[in-house]
Amino acid sequence: MGTNGQAVQTMNKKKVKLLSKKRAEIRNQKRVAVIQKGKRTVLRKHRPSKKKQQKDAKRHRSFVDAEKSRLLRSGLITTEAIEKLGAEDCSGDDYKGNSPDIVMEVEN
Numbered sequence: 001m002g003t004n005g006q007a008v009q010t011m012n013k014k015k016v017k018l019l020s021k022k023r024a025e026i027r028n029q030k031r032v033a034v035i036q037k038g039k040r041t042v043l044r045k046h047r048p049s050k051k052k053q054q055k056d057a058k059r060h061r062s063f064v065d066a067e068k069s070r071l072l073r074s075g076l077i078t079t080e081a082i083e084k085l086g087a088e089d090c091s092g093d094d095y096k097g098n099s100p101d102i103v104m105e106v107e108n
Contacts, residue, residue, distance in 0.1 A: 034040075048056070071077045 068082055071082075072079065
């Protein structure tokens, strides 16, 4: 068993106070750096496996087909409008296809 004398307790208090002060300084330095330089850490999600990509694509296709048929049945939209929208989606300037890389910003 260690000694729990007055001197040990005093030193422990001093250590705790010093370490909390150092931690506060580091936190402040990080905040200042973020303010000056902006957020530095950028994480990317890993690319899903080929099988998962295929399953997601299949799920998306079935969802889109169901949504189209629902809209057609309700009479809100015509087949010509759907084809026109499909053509616009593929020929747009910002169309990049299936991009699995998603950028997330993380605070330090």
